[in-house]
Amino acid sequence: METGIISNCTRCGQGIKNIFEYQGKPYGSECVQIVSGIKVWEMGNKRNVDEYIKFKADRHAQIEARETEEQKTREYYYEKNGWLIDYLMDKDNKRYYPPSGIEIRIQEKGFCYSIAQELFMKEIEDLTDRQFQIVADMWSKEFGGRSGSKKYDKAWDEFCDKCGLE
Numbered sequence: 001m002e003t004g005i006i007s008n009c010t011r012c013g014q015g016i017k018n019i020f021e022y023q024g025k026p027y028g029s030e031c032v033q034i035v036s037g038i039k040v041w042e043m044g045n046k047r048n049v050d051e052y053i054k055f056k057a058d059r060h061a062q063i064e065a066r067e068t069e070e071q072k073t074r075e076y077y078y079e080k081n082g083w084l085i086d087y088l089m090d091k092d093n094k095r096y097y098p099p100s101g102i103e104i105r106i107q108e109k110g111f112c113y114s115i116a117q118e119l120f121m122k123e124i125e126d127l128t129d130r131q132f133q134i135v136a137d138m139w140s141k142e143f144g145g146r147s148g149s150k151k152y153d154k155a156w157d158e159f160c161d162k163c164g165l166e
Ligand SMILES: [Zn+2]
Pocket: 009, 010, 011, 012, 013, 014, 027, 028, 030, 031, 032
């Protein structure tokens, strides 16, 4: 079906110049919206509604697949890093609902929050040295004691053990 050729709309019978094709039949722009439910403005220069519907469905499926993949990645890393993610999220001082509610955590988005977000996507050992030092220090002071004390050193070692590091 070419545009520019006078034809008659399948729905209303009027002569049409700007032809849209839907289920193999010609329609004017208003009628095609009524029968297909697709808004013609969103089709741009496309005139074949069937192809456009397929295009939309494919795009939707791609987005869903990507979201599923991202969610799987987050779950994978939460499994490994969840203990530290939870600790860091709590440092930002807001309630949240792990682990099924991963997406509804709303935080103040400080330093701890941003590291926690990184830990949904990477290994603890892939944090920068600076990030790791700060987190280990925070942990060791909280569960050990003042910097340089034996308790602090012990907590640091335990932290490294939990991270799977020597
Ligand atoms: Zn019509």
